[in-house]
Amino acid sequence: MRDAPRRHPLLPNLDEALVAKMLEKAGAESIDELFSDIPQDVRLGRKLRLPEGASEYEVRREVQARLAQNRTPPGTLCFLGGGVWPHYVPAAVESITSRQEFYTAYTPYQAEISQGMLQSLFEYQSLMCDLLGMEACNSSLYDWASAAGEAVRMAGRVTGRKRVLLAGSSGLQRRSVIRTYTEPMGLKLETVAFDRTRGTLDLDDLEQKLGEDVACLYVENPNYFGVIEDGIAELVAKARSAGALSIVGVDPISLSLVKEPGAYGADIVVGEGQPLGIAMNYGGPHLGIFAVRDIKLARSMPGRLIGLTTSASDPTRKAFAMVLQAREQHIRREAATSNVCTNQSLMALAAASYLSLLGKEGFRSLGETVISNSHYAAKRLSQIRGVTSPHFRGAYFKEFVVSYKKAKAEAVFRRLARKGVLAGYPVAKSFGLGSEAGTFCVTEVHSRDDIERLGAALEEAL
């Protein structure tokens, strides 16, 4: 075979003649000469030990075959939750986020040529403010956990206080992330107990722990157990009377039927935007929700904010621009509210289009289907011997805990997976439930047959 000239679809100037022409203008004899400023002793001097490149077809065939080894829907049923939930992503959402005009752009630094993304992000902010009952929402952080970490940092900065109260009913991984984020600030994290019967936070314990040195209370609603914190208005009021900020973590889908955090006095709302039209993606990219009660707090928040304005030459023409940039790292450097730079714009676009598609009635009917399906499933599982379903007496939305009289939660989880049902993620021992238990998440994607399959699989797995 002939020794073909080197060509690559990603490298338009690879051809020798083009290289020669460019080198001439650049004033260099060879490409190596362009790198001659790298001292000899730090040059690699050999090829990288990596496989050689392959054609698109070969790579696609191999990688897709490997991905097909993963057991996922549609072949496998997924009833896992915990901060990433199986929900349907409408085709129109995928169509919008697949527009190259959106996904191959970057942060709208030049506002005039980036109005499309700016308006979409502004609409995201506005839709989310309505959903959350807040006055300002940034155009996204990385995910729920990191948003919670940023929120607790912000509360420490705003109040100048050092103690932080974390709901014992909140997710452990999110609490770990809060710890990583806040450790350098010297904040002292304490856990507020929860009621072992109802699964809701213990108001008395909160009262005991509150004091004038508490920066904030972090509480989730619904909480990690899926239980709706029906006393949350009192919790928030108690925190406020002690001068602490309330940070509420939410699953936005629950807000179809459950009151918005703004209605019960939350100062900062964080949460996971993934169920708003974003695939589970094995953990990311997702969407960190971050919103605050008023403009004053907005001045201390991290992340990009988009404001409504007009064109300078034509005041009748609406336009959008990034605002409050003086909070951000590219201007304020070490005095910035956060180091966050790139965020999750494309995910915010997904959420904006998702909320627009479902709309007022669709979103409500989604909530109704989810809460009905989860209650139907909890009831179905309660018919199995040796199972308490739901484990807690508190009201719940789409997730619930199931406890087992005899079986080990870890073993049940793995046996279910072998039967093609991903469900029953074990509740960590550190929650102190006193019994073996797993969590189950049921949404609109689960049919009655799916729930029956789950019930049958759990019966066999015990």
Added chain:
Amino acid sequence: MKRFTQAAWDEPLINELSRPGRVGNLVPTDRQIKSRFKDPASLVPPSLRRDSVNLPELSELQVLRHFNRLSQMNFSVELGMYPLGSCTMKYNPKVSEMIAGSDGMKHAHPLQPAETAQGLLSIFYELERYLSEITGMSRFSLSTAAGAQGELAGVLMIRKYLMDHGGAGRDEILVPDSAHGTNPASAAMAGFKVVKVPSDEDGQVRAKSVAELCSEKTAGMMFTVPNTLGLFEGEVAEVSSAVHRAGGLMYYDGANMNALLGRARPGDMGFDVVHLNLHKTFATPHGGGGPGAGPVGVTRKLAEYLPVPVVSKGKTGYSLDYDLKHSIGPLKGFVGNSAVLLRAYIYIRLLGASGLADVSSLAVLAANYLWKSLDPDAFPASHGKGMRRKHEAVVSVKSELPGAAMSVAKAVLDYGMHAPTVYFPLIVHEALMIEPTESEPLEMLDEYAAALNEIYGKLKDGNLGEVPRNTSVGKVDEVKASHPMTLRVHW
């Protein structure tokens, strides 16, 4: 010059398009289940029941039209040249999007047992090995969601490592004056004081000035190589030695790794910690400002300090390891931005060892070519006049007029091309920072240089007029955006 006019839909806000009685997607409901729960809302405790949510009501087509129109008012890599310096706006292969749309990616849940996610975990394991080889590090954690988060992880590791090794009093991080704003911001988040290192007239950080700033307070240094001026830091090895001698650790900001693929590795320059921006160097779409991925890698002695989880390979296959002895902890809820990691893996496989070296060669060639195509009197280099550029070139706009760089940037938009990064690095007067990347064909580089030269001529003659004119809106009133500030609508 070619003519360009961006679409200019006078598109209302989505809520203004709403009309009661419409819906854009139907939610499944099961009749039998529904018959059991006549009033599902009553399952919510009365005190927390919500009556309604104020969301717009539109049909599917209306929603699509709205966002499709908005998309036409958004410039992107696939429409034209987008040489934002430091952002590496290269082309993102389509096949990555196709593969990332597979069920095995989209529908994988991060908590599913490892034995049911071996396909993805094996890919992540290989990616982790590839990144270690590319940078000369011992091990990577793929969990960090963006460059800034990788930076935070990096300085947190430095902090924890020093605390465990008698360096608890070390509270200063050295950061060059040419560094990205994220560097000082990340250092401050990790509780460090920032000590600014001056660059010299060649835009170089000298080992001597670093040594003078080092003390028993020094925890380490964050260093970008090549730096934000697009220049290789010739004394990087000596700088590393100076910081190490003082007892500090070296952090490599991988924002500009596109210049060095297969040529040089941070590990060989003396760095202890590295973060990479996969969305830049490894061609994952920038999403209009995210998502990205910012994996962080370390040398052997810091391997146990990585943020969890890391991907491990054992007798029973691949798994996620949350049990690193000295880990700084997790920074994200789950594994990482997995679908971004997958795209980076695909990019590496498409190019391979030789192809990646070609990438850096051609990216550097493009930057030098474009730089030399600019009128040197109009766009003089601020630093390192006789030196080679790496992946990008930074020039000043020579003008007495305030805001000259911004005027040039706005004028470029009218040619259907994106502006360079402006007013950065901060040490350059009226800065334009131009990073063409290896993706741009030669003809496009010529067009871009011609446009800049032409614009400068008009600027000098006072003929530029009001710019931009051809974008979907004219110059945006940024003052009005803040006074009064409208961050949402009430309707």
